[in-house]
Amino acid sequence: MENTSTVLLESDTNELEIVEFRIDERDEGGQLIPCHYGVNVAKVREIIRLPRLWQVFNSHPAVPGMIKLRNKVITIIDLAKVLNKRTDGLKADRVVVLEFNKLTVGMLVHSVSRIYRISWDDVEPPVKVADAKQVTGLVKLEDRIILVLDFERIVGELCHNEILTPLDEAVTGDGRALERAKHRILVADDSPFIRKALTAALSEAGYRVTEVDNGEDAWEQIAAAQARRDTEPARRQEEVSLLITDVEMPRMDGLHLTSRVRRDPSLAKLPVIIFSSLASEDNIRKWRSLGANHILTKPELPNLVSITDSLLISG
Numbered sequence: 001m002e003n004t005s006t007v008l009l010e011s012d013t014n015e016l017e018i019v020e021f022r023i024d025e026r027d028e029g030g031q032l033i034p035c036h037y038g039v040n041v042a043k044v045r046e047i048i049r050l051p052r053l054w055q056v057f058n059s060h061p062a063v064p065g066m067i068k069l070r071n072k073v074i075t076i077i078d079l080a081k082v083l084n085k086r087t088d089g090l091k092a093d094r095v096v097v098l099e100f101n102k103l104t105v106g107m108l109v110h111s112v113s114r115i116y117r118i119s120w121d122d123v124e125p126p127v128k129v130a131d132a133k134q135v136t137g138l139v140k141l142e143d144r145i146i147l148v149l150d151f152e153r154i155v156g157e158l159c160h161n162e163i164l165t166p167l168d169e170a171v172t173g174d175g176r177a178l179e180r181a182k183h184r185i186l187v188a189d190d191s192p193f194i195r196k197a198l199t200a201a202l203s204e205a206g207y208r209v210t211e212v213d214n215g216e217d218a219w220e221q222i223a224a225a226q227a228r229r230d231t232e233p234a235r236r237q238e239e240v241s242l243l244i245t246d247v248e249m250p251r252m253d254g255l256h257l258t259s260r261v262r263r264d265p266s267l268a269k270l271p272v273i274i275f276s277s278l279a280s281e282d283n284i285r286k287w288r289s290l291g292a293n294h295i296l297t298k299p300e301l302p303n304l305v306s307i308t309d310s311l312l313i314s315g
Helices: 002-010 151-158 192-205 215-231 233-238 254-263 281-289 298-312
Strands: 015-022 036-040 044-049 065-069 072-078 094-100 103-109 111-119 135-140 145-149 184-188 208-212 240-245 272-275 294-296
Touching: 015 094, 015 145, 072 151, 094 111, 094 151, 103 151, 151 192, 184 192, 184 215, 192 208, 192 298, 208 215, 215 240, 215 254, 240 254, 240 298, 254 272, 272 298, 281 294, 294 298
Parallel strands: 036 145, 072 103, 184 208, 184 240, 240 272, 272 294
Antiparallel strands: 015 036, 015 111, 044 094, 065 072, 094 103, 135 145
């Protein structure tokens, strides 16, 4: 599993593998409602039965405690509580151990079924589902829908300081706002939680920011801006100055988007930053080979404006 997912992250396949798991609930009549969810295999470290759980006093209701896994203490998050499920009599005894953003955390679920390899073209952005805040994509199979969860948001809302650190005030107040306002930054990330953090940091520093939630929309915006560059000189301020892209996104992932940008001669000078929770040393090397100018992990938000300045503003 680890080797295959690594290949997908290193190459321009526009594919992903997801682990399907269930967090079931009961309706008002007590009938079981199976609910199917998914997570990118690249985030999954292992899947285990729930061992002894050590309770943590005064913790969040969705954090029932901690476990010890090979001498490492891991926080457990009860996804049924995060998603406000009615789980009368249903026992969650499986733990999906995730590793991302330099964190290891366990997700308590009812069952784990199988792995699917799919194209990002087949992952749709969520549309008005009950728990849309925690969902970044929908995978439609013949007999069910798998909801891909936004684990950055879930973990970030429970332990915000560990996921995103605040922007340095020395950057936002350094008097370069007018110079930054000449540049438009396009942020592509399927997590509203992460997009909000990136946009807030860049906007506070003075940059103009446009957000999209998938790679396909990002490409369309870039292509449209390039098409207007020569035909409508008065709208040159709408041109994209820099692209910041996540790796995991519906319709088109960030690696395919980066590769597509670099294959277009007219975009040769467009800086690209890949901003991902999956940026291991090996992935960083591979992603740079696709043409990314910088790769940042999501805990490194305070460096974002400084890196952007180095790519767009001289001096």
